Amino acid sequence: MHSPAQRARLISIGLLLLSFALNLQLLDRFPLREDEALYSYWALHLRQEDPWLLTVWPDKPPLFLWAQALVFQFVGATQATARLLNIGITVTTAALLIATSRRLWATPGLLAAVLYVLNPFALSFAATAYTDPLLVFWGQLALYLALSRRDLGAGMALGAAIMTKQQGLLYVPLVFALSLLAVPPLPTVKQSVKQPPIVTTRTKSVLRLVSGLLFITGPILYWDSQRWAVAPSPWDLSVRHYGGLALADATLWPERARAWAGLLWYVGGNWLGWAHYALLALLTLVALWPRSRPGNHQARPRLAPLLLAGWSVGFLVVHLITTVQIWDRYLLPLLPIIVLLLEPAVANRARIGSFGKPKFAAVVACVLLTILLPGGLRAARGEVPLGGDHGAYSGLTEAVTWLTSERSTSDAHLPFLLYQQPFGWQLQFYLYDATRNDAVEVRWFANEVTLADNAAKSPAQRRFLLQPQWQSTPALALHLATRNLQITARKHFGMLTLFEIQNRPQPPCPWCLCTPATAQPQSTEHPLWSTFPTPPSLPSVATMRNAGNRSE
Structure with a gap:
């Protein structure tokens, strides 16, 4: 007889295997799109010819290109192998969501896993060669390590996110806030060692975060600086190619809101999906709101969703009112935060810190599986207009x-x-x-x-x-x-x-017809002489003299 924790682990493994199987459906079905092929070309060029990227100038930080080049080194460079990295990264991100849910909410993490594994957004970008899935992985790892009070590792993961794509900077406030929120464990009665002040603890936490951040970004920025005499920095090129981040004209906000809402719609997939998201959000409020009281050591579960929700709203507002390009993949970092916010919906009403009732969690997971699986299968077959190519470049x-x-x-x-x-x-x-x-x-x-x-x-x-x-x-x-x-x-x-x-074939003509060469006597006469009329023959000087002598 398996314990509830063992059953939760088995279900988690099954969900991860399901994620891997669904992501493989688009491994080699469609060709790479423009940006996917460009990133793969940069990685291939980096591996074979130009490790310093002096002859080609990428506008993305090099961490994704290095990882892609490493994949090409071991399994070759094809459109299928170009997608292997993000497929593995997407499955690993689902595992991180399970671990983060257990750390943050003390729940099995099954709801977050189901919502992420079967989400059309995640499935559409898994089998691609974009930089965004790796960015989301590093950002999620930084959040998990910050909640686990592993501040040095959280800083390193945050630095890796920034060195994967410039949008990694958006994770900085959330990672620092969650790291400061992670309160040290309370001392037991038997512990006689005096705990350090909370201000000192938070200062050390920030220092460790910054140290980890510099440990990753420092060497990469130094590598980049060695190229500046020949090649521009990716940070400079990104501003040239996409334009600097500025406040958009207020008259464009309604149009931008409609465009972003059209892309955000696919997070739920359909009306039924969004209805269940709304129901889960309501259950989350019911599970969290009455559980934390001032002075209780469980204040963290009350502040954490506020931080996550506040960051999500800020994320959307930044994309709405600024000149950020309206591209579907820019919303991918928002998806793990949404599913994390909905995870407490299956928490036990007795106490947020318990693992809850496994049967109740299993029933909810099965219901969600039934509702979300059709949309997930459509995305796995490439029938959702997100992510990579869906047939325009077939052949x-x-x-x-x-x-x-x-x-x-x-x-x-x-x-x-x-x-x-x-x-x-x-x-x-x-x-x-x-x-x-x-x-x-x-x-x-x-x-x-x-x-x-x-x-x-x-x-x-x-x-x-x-x-x-x-x-x-x-x-x-x-x-x-x-x-x-x-x-x-x-x-x-x-x-x-x-x-x-x-x-085009030309008809034969006398002057262009090739004939076997025959020996012909060489003439010293210029070819142009034949175009002039032949002058009348003139008597020679000797003949004229003889005629004169006869007349005398």
Whole structure:
């Protein structure tokens, strides 16, 4: 007979296995999107050619790129292996939520695990190569270590979050606040050692946090400073690329609110999901509100949700009223905080510090599993418009495979030319080896005229055009024809078509017909002389003299 704690552990393991299985569904189904391919290209370039990133300039701190490069080192660089890191990180984050719930609420953590494992937001970003899942993992680890009074480790995890993505700075106030909130255990009667003052304890806690933070950020910032003579800092580039953080015009706030609300909708998934979230929030208030009284050592459970809720509201307000880009992945750090806030809904009413009734928790978990599983399965199949590609680029990997195979069997000495418009960042990653070996050359074109002109200047090379169905170039055939070129569809791959541009066949002509060379007498006459009329023959000087002598 298993104890309640053992049953909770078994259910937790089952949920983690379910998370891993669901996340694997999108491992290799769709190609990488633009930013995913760009980050993977940076990591691959860092590993193979440029560890200092002097020839390519990323606008993200290097920690994610180093981790991705390490994955490529051991398992190779493909679109599937590019997603392995975040799949493992997402499952580990679910385990951290269970541990954090036990530390913060003294509950089994099953509710938080179910809400996170089956959430469309988490599932949509698990099988991606974005930096955000790793950012969320480090931030969640920092929160757990801060609640566990491991301030040095919390500072190190916070530094890792900041060095993964600039948004890691948003975790700083929450980690410091929870670290100061974690009160030391009360001394027992048998303990005779006098406890240090609370001010001294909190000062040491802050010092340890700062030390851990500097331990991670210091060496990485020093590494970055060694590049400044050649390459700009990622922090500077991010401001150039995305614009500085500023207060948005107040007239744009309603529009921004609607856009963020449209993305936030997928946290619940549907009306039924949000209804259950509202019910769980009500149960959380019932479980927490009457449990803490002034002077009680259980004041922490009352302040912790206020901190978490306050941080969540501040997070949304910052994204609403500032010029932060409205992108779905920017909301990912909010999801673990939401599920942590809903975890006390299954706490025992007798006391918040107990593990609660296992049967009650199991029933709630089963009900939520029934409600949330359909939405989770839709997200696992890529049917939720979040995260990576959902079919717009389908066929890209097959097209690249066909092109590289065709090039390997060709005896041409010049590289194939591949013209494209929307696939520049993806092809940098997919054709990394082919472009380095001069087997394929990728060229971007602005319009049909520039494409036709450039193709006409490379008549000795095989020229291809990779084009999606949602992009059209209606005048391309005309512009090619004016340059004696023609275009033919070679292969169809999913949503993409691979065209080949060829020289148009010309009819035979006398002056351009090649004939076997025969020995001809060499003439010293200039070829232009034949174009002039032949002058009449003139008598020679001797003939004229003889005629004169006869007349005398």
